[in-house]
Amino acid sequence: MALVISQEHDLLRDAAKGFLAEHAPVSALRTLRDSDDPFGYDPALWQRMTEMGWAGILVPEKYGGLDFGIVGAGLLMEEMGRTLSASPFFSTAIMAATLLKEVGREAQKKRLLPQIAAGKAVVALALDEGRSHDPGGIKLAAKPSGNGFVLNGEKTFVLDGHLADQVIVAARTGGKAGTKSGLSLFLIETDRAGLEFRRRTMVDSRNVADITFAEVKVDGDQLMGKLDEAYEPLEKALDVGRACLSSEMLGTASEAFERTLEYLRERKQFGVPIGSFQVLQHRAAHLFSEIEMLRSVVLKTLLSLQASDASSSFLASLAKAKAAQVVGLATSEAIQMHGGIGMTDEFDIGFFIKRAKVASETYGDYYFHADRFARIKGY
Amino acid sequence: MEHLETFTEETRAWLEENCPAGMRRPMRREEDAVWGGRNYKFHGEDQRLWLERMAGRGWTVPTWAKEYGGGGLTPEEAKILKRELKRIGARPALVSFGIWMLGPALLKYGSETHKKEHLPRIARGEIRWCQGYSEPNAGSDLASLQTKAEDKGDHFLINGQKVWTSYADKSDWIFCLVRTDPKAPKHEGISFLLFDMASKGVSTKPIRLISGSSPFCETFFDDVKVPKENLVGELNKGWAIAKYLLTHEREMIGASGIERLPGSDLGATAAEVIGTKSGTLRNHLLRADIVRHEMDWAAFLLTLERARDEAKAGAGTGAVSSMLKYIGTELNKERAELLMAINGLQGLLWENEEDPEPPLSRQWLRSKGNSIEGGTSEIQLDIIAKRVLRLPQGN
Incomplete structure (x- = not known):
């Protein structure tokens, strides 16, 4: 498995670059933010992305998708990370499609995967219940009732939650909070009685919702996969998500860095470009090295997930932790090196640090993944 | 593909047959590395046999052409050979600056005569080379070097001093940067010369380091006569060769830490020494530093791998060697610091009769360089x- 990007993937990247530059530049995110858009993304843009086949990038061909694989999905995320393009791509085309593929019942796949691939359904994953990522700590209870279940509890910061057509809910059907066994997944329409959605406004201007479940009745066939055994497939899907988020963060870091380099070449003080100062050159060169290390890790992780290697979860944590470090450094340095203008809302660089921080927290921050990395290694 | 499978099988069988048992154990001491050269004394018959057999196949330099003592292998074949060597834990048959640095430079810039004369002797480990670059007043500003080579008709006359010459006292020949035009701008008056360290007027003096070892020397040239034909490339155009060679040196130093320090898995080493509780290291602050380092280390190894794969695919970025050198050496120092933290005062022993490996304290001090x-x-x-x-x- 050579650590190089194939020609096929290069073509996909070029197409994505061109498309996003034209239809979804950073200014589009600014417009969305300033217009208090109820969706938090542009449905027309999502429709165009769908026409490019992106919504079905992980959906098998027999369900109407492209089945292009995780490396391709990661590259799209990297490009979206450069332009900060908001869309349901991550929640729906990556997380929901992966979970449906892994543990969906045939009827669920048949119904929903073609809709995802056609951009006709937004599907959110309702997972965490507190302020930080903690998949083992799920408390939301699903109690057996008749031939189905009754759900009670809270979910927090559900990505694309308030505009989803369906949610995949991780619930506790057995075991104690903090344990891995006893978790189950359910696929639920969002208009079901007892569900209440509250949109929360986040720093990156994207969409999340807190969801309350009060006596929500679901049928037995809404269960995805095996009762009580959702933890493992969930972790597997989360690793795909973490790798893709890392790829997005690589894109964000690269773009913030390139914009900073441009500024270092142009901005003059003391009669010379500030990029000629060694103190800034060394910081830029160090940052370049860090970004290149992240690039290697992300590529390896995507390739490994695509090949279903056993080392994937270790690599996913490496990628997510490293990405948080690097994008944090890249966006902080971007502001510092831009000086005062970097602090203004008028200038775009602020959008990068905002999105970077949310992506860093999503599905596990640096500390979560550093700890997981060490535990996998036995210390 | 079928060809590569056959190659794999044949290679595996040949190594099984020819790699002596003593050469399949990890290298622990300095004398475990075979440097070759005129006066080289092997430490055991296994070392001699292994070099003889590998050199016989051209496998000390697998990708060099056969006429230059190489194995004539394609990159794919060389990768297989490397994998098979690793599989049986084989030591390198020969380590040498001739292989890592001078060889690639001669292949690119040397005349056919130079290649035929020097490359096969490098491949067989007959001549040990050292590098005459730094001078007392030319360190980071290497191009300001002052060792002069005067044109005396049929030969150059060399006068000056080099410093930090690795293993000059043990080497047979030197590749050396000299000033051939003192009036030209500093980058344009430098030439690249090869000469015999046994020449009259060459002397060396080892430098003792804080680690107690003396891998470097001061090297003095006092009216040393060097034949004109020992000039590589054009007169006064040596800087380009010097830079090309430096990229190979950087990659070598950047990657060398991988083999150099013990405890290749710091986490496992720490778990063994310090102990764990509920699956995590007892010292939580140290654990946080170790995991951060180990993640960077893993990222560095993957970056080395990517750089090599991209170079093979013809997509490499040329100046990547500076990045690898920078990251690799900084991480190597950090690794040594963490190893010291794990081992406490035990790591500060200057002599350790119980362990054949050099004491950690010396490796830690050496890493600073x-x-x-x-x-x-x-x-x-x-x-x-x-x-x-x-x-x-x-x-």
Whole structure:
């Protein structure tokens, strides 16, 4: 498995670059933010992305998708990370499609995967219940009732939650909070009685919702996969998500860095470009090295997930932790090196640090993944 | 593909048959590395046999052409050979600056005569080479070197001093940067010369380091006569060769830490020494530092791998060697610091009769030189800023 990007993937990247530059530049995110858009993304843009086949990038061909694989999905995320393009791509085309593929019942796949691939359904994953990522700590209870279940509890910061057509809910059907066994997944329409959605406004201007479940009745066939055994497939899907988020963060870091380099070449003080100062050159060169290390890790992780290697979860944590470090450094340095203008809302660089921080927290921050990395290694 | 499978099988069988048992154990002592050369004394018959057999196949330099003592292998075949050697834990049959540095430079810049004369002897480990670059007043500013070579008709007359010459006292020949035009701008008056260290007027003096070892020397040239034909490339055009060779040196130093320090898995080493509770290291603050380092280390190894794969695919970025040198050596120093933290006072023993490996304290001290030798970290950052990032240059 050579650590190089194939020609096929290069073509996909070029197409994505061109498309996003034209239809979804950073200014589009600014417009969305300033217009208090109820969706938090542009449905027309999502429709165009769908026409490019992106919504079905992980959906098998027999369900109407492209089945292009995780490396391709990661590259799209990297490009979206450069332009900060908001869309349901991550929640729906990556997380929901992966979970449906892994543990969906045939009827669920048949119904929903073609809709995802056609951009006709937004599907959110309702997972965490507190302020930080903690998949083992799920408390939301699903109690057996008749031939189905009754759900009670809270979910927090559900990505694309308030505009989803369906949610995949991780619930506790057995075991104690903090344990891995006893978790189950359910696929639920969002208009079901007892569900209440509250949109929360986040720093990156994207969409999340807190969801309350009060006596929500679901049928037995809404269960995805095996009762009580959702933890493992969930972790597997989360690793795909973490790798893709890392790829997005690589894109964000690269773009913030390139914009900073441009500024270092142009901005003059003391009669010379500030990029000629060694103190800034060394910081830029160090940052370049860090970004290149992240690039290697992300590529390896995507390739490994695509090949279903056993080392994937270790690599996913490496990628997510490293990405948080690097994008944090890249966006902080971007502001510092831009000086005062970097602090203004008028200038775009602020959008990068905002999105970077949310992506860093999503599905596990640096500390979560550093700890997981060490535990996998036995210390 | 079928050809590569056959090659794999044949290679595996040959190694099984020919790699002596003693050469399949990890290298622990300095004398476990075979440097070759006129006066080289093997430490055991296994070392001699292994070099003889590998050199016989051209496998000390697998990708060099057969006429230059190489194995004539394609990159794919060489990768297989490397994998098979690793599979049986084989030691390198020969380590040498001739292989890592001079060889690639001669292949690119040397005349046919130079290649035929020197490359096969490098491949067989007959001649040990050293590198005459740094001088007392030319360290980071290497191009200001002053060792002069005067044109005396049929020969050059060399006078001056080199410093930090690795293993000069044990080497047979030197590849040396000399000033052939003192009036030209500093980069344009340098030439690249090869000469015999046994020549009259050459003397060396080992430098004792803080680690107690003496891998470097001061090297003095006092009216040394060097035949004109020993000039590589054109007169006064030696700087390009010097830079090309430095990229190989950087990669070598950047990657060398992988083999150099014990405890290749710091976490496992720490778990063994310090102990764990509920699956995590007892010292939580140290654990946090170790995991951060181990993640960077893993990222560095993957970056080495990617750089090699991209170079093979023809997509490499040229100045990547500066980045690898910078990251690799900085991480190597950090690794040594963490190893010291794990081992406490035990790590500070200067002599340790119970362990054949050099004491950790000496390896830790030696690691401090990694980010100085072969171009300091600061010089590497300068190179990245200039050649990769194209940042404007100051005065």
